[in-house]
Amino acid sequence: MQAATPAPAARPAPLISFRDVRQVFRLSGKGDGSAARNRELVALQDVNVDIQAGQFVALVGASGCGKTTMLNMLAGLVEPTHGEVLLDGRAPRLPNMDIGYMFARDALLPWRTARKNVELPLETRGWGRKERRERAEEMLELVGLKGRESQYRLQLSQGMRQRVALARTLAPDPSLLLMDEPFAALDARTKLTLQAEFLRIWENNQNGDRRKTVIFVTHDLQEAVLLADRVIVMLPHPGRIAEDRVIDLPRPRAELLGELQFTKEFQDITHGLFERLEGAIGDRGADAAKQGETTTP
Amino acid sequence: MTTITETARPVPQPAAQDKPAERPAKRPKFWQTRAFIITARLVICAAFLVLWEVASRREWVDPMLFGNPTGVWTAMVEYLPSERSLASLEATGGAVGVSFVIGSVSGTLAGLVLGLSPVVNGVFGPFLAPINSVPRIALAPLFIAWFGLTMTSKVVLAVSIVFFILAENARSAVWSVDADLMTMARVVGLKRAALLWKVVLPSAVPTMFAGLRLTFTYALLGVVASEMVAATGGLGQDIVLYSSSYQINTVFAILVELMVIAVVVNWIFNLVERRLLVWQET
Secondary structure, three states, X not given: OOOOOOOOOOOOOOOEEEEEEEEXXXXXXXXXXXXXXXXXXXXXXXXXXXXXXXXXXXXXXXXXXXXXXXXXXXXXXXXXXXXXXEEOOEOOOOOOOOEEEEOOOOOOOOOOEHHHHHHHHHHHOOOOHHHHHHHHHHHHHHXXXXXXXXXXXXXXXXXXXXXXXXXXXXXXXXXXXXXXOOOOOOOHHHHHHHHHHHHHXXXXXXXXXXXXEEEEXXXXXXXXXXXXXEEEEEEOOOOEEEEEEEOOOOOOOHHHHHHHOOOHHHHHHHHHHHHHHHHHHXXXXXXXXXXXXXXXX | OOOXXXXXXXXXXXXXXXXXXXXXXXXXXXXXXXXXXXXXXXXXXXHHHHHHHHHHHOOOXXXXXXXXXXXXXXXXXXXXXXXXXXXXXXXXXXXXXXHHHHHHHXXXXXXXXXXXXXXHHHHHHHHHHHHHOOOHHHHHHHHHHHHOOOHHHHXXXXXXXXXXXXXXXXXXXXXXXXXXXXXXXXXHOOOHHHXXXXXXXXXXXXXXXXXXXXXXXXXXXXXXXXXXXOOOOOHHHHHHHHHHOOOHHHHHHHHHHHHHXXXXXXXXXXXXXXXXXXXXXX
């Protein structure tokens, strides 16, 4: 292994690499004229990213910029049309027991209690009944749902459902967390609470000697800057990376989230990124939109 | 109704405590009360029976053809406990039970396979709707010719109705499994049997229950219809015999019996459903 790779610097190999990734989705027009047929949507164009293990990376962008597609590639749900995605040196495969994937919608099984939902990923990992139960209860307590173990999805509020989903994602202790707008459906207050709780859990969790790697997809720039070590700004049509920036706000931040938002540092960073994110939509957005969708004869 | 219970959603608390006490719930108007609604039902039933009785006695309608409630009552008391009636009930009930079980199990299994396998559905799917649109009662003479005046003829007819209803039902239940849940399940690592058992089947249960409930009614319909065309016994056969000999009150007695059976079975379904689908209650 070492002989094959010349060592340019004393940098460890990245956990995740996207190399020249291009993703094209074919939209099958359903009987609405010939022009709509065979439309191609370029979801990702020339994406090159390396991510080190233990990093908290936020992917920010409007809908249609391909951020969820990048998560799905890492989960092994989508294969890139061109280029390659490497996770730990290999193409991601489904299922990967070392991944936790949290969705924007809770995706809880409504016929299972909160506890049994958290147990689900432990079942596929071959945990015993008793260990599962104990772990699930421990995780539910960690996300502040002690006493709700035997409630069903319909009996829980939106925020509680996302908490259960978070507990389920964390329960098998995966080293890579894929988070797809996990707090987007929540009201502002619940969102802040859950962000802080998630950050506290993550900052305290030592996976070996480093934290879990987190890829956090969001359309909320504030959230991205607040939580992440590194923010990647993406633009739509075609989905591409516009800016890749390290956020050197102090850690641990979990207890400071409320105040952090009002510091000058935070606002400068956010402002800079905001111009990158929204500015582009003003001038080039319209042309780019046309380029993104091309019609093939 | 105004007691404060532990609810899932955070209830917005009144900001200050010096606010006026909560207004008592508005009293429903008397025609909105449960007592009134139940009374209304009873009155309508009673009025209908009285009208029927009077119309028959005064011969506004021909009592020969329309019977009357007191006559139906007498017929029930005489006919229902009779040996003949019990034998018919056994014949019909047995056939309905057998066809319900055979039809729902085979229909559900077929529907699941169709739902899960695009290939099987591609081959057999298109046949489902055309076959299901044949009026099945029209097949009764065929089945009777093939299987004779046996229970088999009745069961085959009923199953031919039940099977298709449940097959379509189970197929659409599988197709409508939430895509988010399926993605989650795949990422979590559920495969084949585990995926079917832990995600697909449980989410199909509510739809399949709705189908099963319908199925029982149709099994009863199929069996009785088959018996009316030709049979050695059964409630359907009795209906034909008594109506052709103008014993209308006995015919009504049998209809009441069929109705009671259907209502009781439906009630049992409700109980089982409530047990099985606790998670649907908020």
